[in-house]
Amino acid sequence: FLLLRLFLGLRTFLGGLQKFEAQGHYSRANYAANMGRMADYITTNSFLKLWMTRDFAFSLGYLMIVLGGMLLLGIKSRLALILSGLLYVGLAFGLMVVQEDDGIAWLGVYIGLFAAALVLVRHDRFALWRDRIS
Numbered sequence: 367f368l369l370l371r372l373f374l375g376l377r378t379f380l381g382g383l384q385k386f387e388a389q390g391h392y393s394r395a396n397y398a399a400n401m402g403r404m405a406d407y408i409t410t411n412s413f414l415k416l417w418m419t420r421d422f423a424f425s426l427g428y429l430m431i432v433l434g435g436m437l438l439l440g441i442k443s444r445l446a447l448i449l450s451g452l453l454y455v456g457l458a459f460g461l462m463v464v465q466e467d468d469g470i471a472w473l474g475v476y477i478g479l480f481a482a483a484l485v486l487v488r489h490d491r492f493a494l495w496r497d498r499i500s
Contacts, residue, residue, distance in 0.1 A: 367486040371437055374479060378450050379434025385427035397427055412463035422456060429453055440493030447487060451480035 388396035405419035433453065436446035458473040490496060 367483065367489040368492055370479065370483045370486065371440065371443060371490070374447070374450065374476070374483060375434050375437030375439075377434070377476065378430050378453075379438060382427045382430025382432075382434055385430070398424075401426065408460050408464055414460075414463060419460070422460070426453075426457075440490060441495045442497055443490045443493055444484065444487045444497040447480055447484050451477055451484070454480065 383392070385400055386392040386394065386397040388400065401423040402420075405416065405423040408414055408419045408423075409416045429449075430453065433446050433450045436442060437450065454473050454477050458470055458477065461469040461473065487497070
């Protein structure tokens with residue numbers, strides 16, 4: 367479980383951090399530009415409204431960093447896995463509405479890994495703050 371938790375934590379944390387990057391530099395301005403482009407692309411190519419895609423996009427990077435950090439440190443792992451899995455389902459939905467099949471497939475693999483981790487979470491031995499229910 368530790369290996370799976372670390373992998374999913376790193377993938378989620380670095381995925382969130384990547385959203386702040388443009389041309390090798392990280393900033394909130396880059397984040398705003400990147401997430402604005404993502405929201406506009408989804409809105410332009412689907413039935414989703416801009417307010418929906420913008421709200422999701424602008425919270426995405428921050429959520430990924432927090433949830434990835436929780437997984438890496440073992441802070442409420444079950445909760446972090448559930449919320450991260452739901453976040454990835456939301457990402458997959460966004461790709462489904464614009465018919466990005468390759469991205470959907472990759473996200474499906476991650477969602478399967480989150481589901482497997484939820485089955486194994488009772489073996490979370492190296493956690494800073496364990497869930498009450500094991």
